[in-house]
Amino acid sequence: MDEPLTYLSGDGFGEIMPGMHNAIVGVLEPYMSGMVASTFVSATAISLRKSPDDLCLADYAKLEEGLRDMLTPVASPALVDQTLQQVRSVLMGAT
Amino acid sequence: MSESAVVAEAAVERTACAPSISPRSAVWLVAAGGASILFYALVSAGALPSATLKWVSDVGQVLIVAASATVTLVAARRLGVSCPLGRQWLLVGAGLVSLTFSKAVWAYYELVARQPVPTPGAGDVFRLGFYVLAGAGIIAAATAYRRMLEMRSEVLASLVFSTFLLVVLYVSLGLAVLQNPELSVTERVVGLAYPIGDVMLFIGPTTLMLLVARKLHFARLAWPWIAVGVGALVFAGADVGFLLMQSGGVYASGNPIDMGWMLGPVLMAAGASIALDVNAS
Numbered sequence: 157m158d159e160p161l162t163y164l165s166g167d168g169f170g171e172i173m174p175g176m177h178n179a180i181v182g183v184l185e186p187y188m189s190g191m192v193a194s195t196f197v198s199a200t201a202i203s204l205r206k207s208p209d210d211l212c213l214a215d216y217a218k219l220e221e222g223l224r225d226m227l228t229p230v231a232s233p234a235l236v237d238q239t240l241q242q243v244r245s246v247l248m249g250a251t
Numbered sequence: 252m253s254e255s256a257v258v259a260e261a262a263v264e265r266t267a268c269a270p271s272i273s274p275r276s277a278v279w280l281v282a283a284g285g286a287s288i289l290f291y292a293l294v295s296a297g298a299l300p301s302a303t304l305k306w307v308s309d310v311g312q313v314l315i316v317a318a319s320a321t322v323t324l325v326a327a328r329r330l331g332v333s334c335p336l337g338r339q340w341l342l343v344g345a346g347l348v349s350l351t352f353s354k355a356v357w358a359y360y361e362l363v364a365r366q367p368v369p370t371p372g373a374g375d376v377f378r379l380g381f382y383v384l385a386g387a388g389i390i391a392a393a394t395a396y397r398r399m400l401e402m403r404s405e406v407l408a409s410l411v412f413s414t415f416l417l418v419v420l421y422v423s424l425g426l427a428v429l430q431n432p433e434l435s436v437t438e439r440v441v442g443l444a445y446p447i448g449d450v451m452l453f454i455g456p457t458t459l460m461l462l463v464a465r466k467l468h469f470a471r472l473a474w475p476w477i478a479v480g481v482g483a484l485v486f487a488g489a490d491v492g493f494l495l496m497q498s499g500g501v502y503a504s505g506n507p508i509d510m511g512w513m514l515g516p517v518l519m520a521a522g523a524s525i526a527l528d529v530n531a532s
Binding site for chain 2: 191225229230232233234
């Protein structure tokens with residue numbers, strides 16, 4: 157498993173990324189509905205004492221940890237890894 | 252369109268392009284479901300003599316349930332029995348194996364030994380094993396979503412619904428079983444175990460699973476369990492129909508409600524096949 161922080165680093169690592177919330181919800185929506193996905197991202201942001209629109213790439217590790225924790229009981233390891241990979245790809249595409 | 256909207260749209264498109272339900276699942280549903288419906292057509296047309304009908308009914312049920320068990324166990328193995336999802340399907344598959352043995356015992360007494368099926372007997376043990384194992388799989392699957400969803404109202408609703416059904420079944424069937432002087436204590440216990448098993452291990456957890464699926468807006472992760480839920484309800488419906496007809500003394504093997512005992516496992520196995528599709532996408 158690649159280290160998420162290695163994947164997502166570089167310029168703008170700590171800068172607010174306005175599209176991050178929507179990008180993650182977009183990947184997760186077909187699997188768990190947009191509302192559930194949005195609630196997850198918002199809850200993670202709140203646990204980081206941020207609003208969903210204030211998330212930045214530096215928060216990705218926390219998001220990935222939560223996603224893995226949430227998906228592992230209901231999805232195969234392959235799907236969990238694939239979904240996280242999709243999230244990473246989308247976030248990398250947005251930077 | 253903003254940059255974030257473009258990124259989100261691209262993500263949705265990428266996931267939407269992934270395969271949804273494979274030809275394998277569709278073929279299974281059409282072939283096994285079609286066989287069950289064909290069986291119903293044979294029964295309702297009255298085209299077969301009674302003895303032949305009994306063979307078709309008993310052997311057909313054994314074969315279809317055995318095939319459903321095989322499909323489910325293969326899916327569990329491919330999902331990985333070391334992961335929670337694979338273990339949930341392993342429990343459902345083990346339940347279907349137990350049901351296969353129950354059907355085989357029933358068929359043996361009716362077709363080979365040509366004597367009434369003993370109650371209570373080995374068939375009942377395997378049948379109750381099905382409720383326990385498959386019910387445990389459904390409960391494990393439904394509660395696995397607790398990290399994703401707030402489920403208190405769904406749990407409460409399914410408990411209230413199950414309790415209501417238990418009361419209805421007790422009044423409509425339980426009292427008659429308990430007060431029947433022709434039944435031994437063991438027969439009364441077994442007679443009550445079926446409706447209680449249906450409600451507590453099948454209908455209750457299935458209701459919870461379907462409510463969870465609804466909360467997920469029937470998204471992909473819910474698809475396999477919707478099939479299982481519908482299958483479990485069809486099976487439980489056949490059970491209740493059987494109990495009502497048997498208490499009225501009008502049930503005979505080959506009755507159209509037997510179709511529910513085939514379609515239920517077929518739908519559960521379809522769920523296992525769809526789980527492979529969803530988790531491969």
